[in-house]
Amino acid sequence: MKNNSDKKDGKQASVKTFKGPGLRSQNHPQPGHGKHKWRNIRWAILLFFNVLFFASFFFDIQILEGTLSASRLLGFHMIDPLAALQVILASKIIMVNLIIGVVTIILIYLAFGGRSFCSWICPYHWLAELGEKIHQILIKKKIIKNHTFDRNIRYYFYGIFLALALITGFTVFETINPVAIISRFIVYGPSLMLLWVIALLIFEILYSRRAWCRYFCPVGVSYQVIGLMSPLRIKWDKEKCSNCKRCQSVCLVPHVLNDCVNKGKSEYVNSSLCTRCGLCVDICDDQALSYGVKYLDKLI
């Protein structure tokens, strides 16, 4: 039912069909399926929650108070697991509120898919996405080259900064945490630490594609662990897939699709690194990719 020549020279075809109409869809009409449906929903939600944070202080609307480090949703504690771990290790005291807050976060992201925090909530990720667009343009014009780093650095960071918190008794990472800095900027106004965030963004644009989120950010690691257990995943339909691999060309973490699109081994995108951003769902003309709930899908 699909053009099979596509399968053979997947890479080239993906380049060819990336921008223009290409495969899009003479054969498959798209019933009300906007090209950026999930991206727009995602950005709207990201904006919505960050505006809630902003409004809590600026307009004193007490729905979501605090920042991404720690907040209260209608009075219920929510605390970033990495920040909470650092505080516990630095102060050597376990506060009940911290536990409650972290458990709430774990429950929420169990339902909504782990690293979905990154692409659906984190304001730094949004900036990085924009930076990535600029980066890609510059790459295309051959002005710059991309450099990749080891993806495991994030885990080293996680360990190092937790160890530092324990040894020094200070939440060392929180001084340079761009997520917290941006979040505080949104709610309480600018601080000089924004310069560090801007430097990071420039580094990402000019040197390494979305480097912080891809290789370094230890905040995402906590959510990654939650994501391992979260049943909300991207679902891949082998039958419908024409293997054009455009999904991988837009994916924020392209290798997470390997098991499905490249190897055909798995029905779900099982990698914990998947941010459930939905860019692949948007780009897929074959409707082979969709949001699914592992385990439950089968029951229904």
Added chain:
Amino acid sequence: MTVKQSKKPISRRKFLKTSTLAITGGAVAYGAVGVPLLRRDGLLLRPPGALAEDHFLASCIKCGQCLQVCPPQILHLAGISRGFGIGTPYITPREGGCLLCAGLPCVLACPTGALAHDISLGKDAEMGLAVISHPDTCLSVLGINDLVYRLKNLQKKKTFSPDQTELNKILTALIKKLTEDEKKVWQSKFALPDVSDETLISIPKQLENSDLEWIIKFTESSGQGQKACQVCLEECPINDEKTILFVNKTNPDTKQDFLWPSVRKTCVGCGVCEEKCPTPVASIRIIPRLKWSEKQNGSQTRKDNLT
């Protein structure tokens, strides 16, 4: 990316290795160098209930929820110059002191206990202590009434359009303290219908220069005008605790009697006195974290800790 990978597998692997080493090494170095560098000796005035500074820095998760619930909105978040204090709350007493609100909402809001939940009353806070930092300008020592002082300051601003908000504030404070007879003088001077406080304060917005002079003279001669400034005590949110006692003293040189504002043990260092002190540079200031015992041990002016 993949193309590059297949072309130069070795150099890429090398790059990955060295960059990983460099970056993780950088993180460790940041911890090793950053901790001594980013530790600041300077103490900030923290919200009520704050743990000892090191514990506070360890516990504060930098979420700013204390700012959100602060009714007078006097908390700020520290910037990069504060070392590990980045994102931690502090008070600039001269800009706005802590009012020790009932129930201490900031303490209740703190999710990590950096503002310890074991205090519930403002008078139990231990933020610091007030000290008379400039006895030479202190109006109480000089025997000057604060309202007269402020009115004269207004008059000194040569361009005559007395700052209405400041004037209103002074008059509001003054009228509350006038006796009935004095209020009547006020009433007749400005031809007001009655002597209720509201009417008295609502005297014409457009005061003439001569009116201001009259007000100053009137204030000086009023019973209130005879009293030396006690603003620090009057404005203290816990003045029921007798935080400041005005002690009779005599100047050994001029043999003049004056009242010395003596800060008592009950002072918690909220900073309202520093905020309200009418002299251009506050004559009373808060030394954050200063304990009563330390103060008694002699060092009334412990090394300047404010910045």
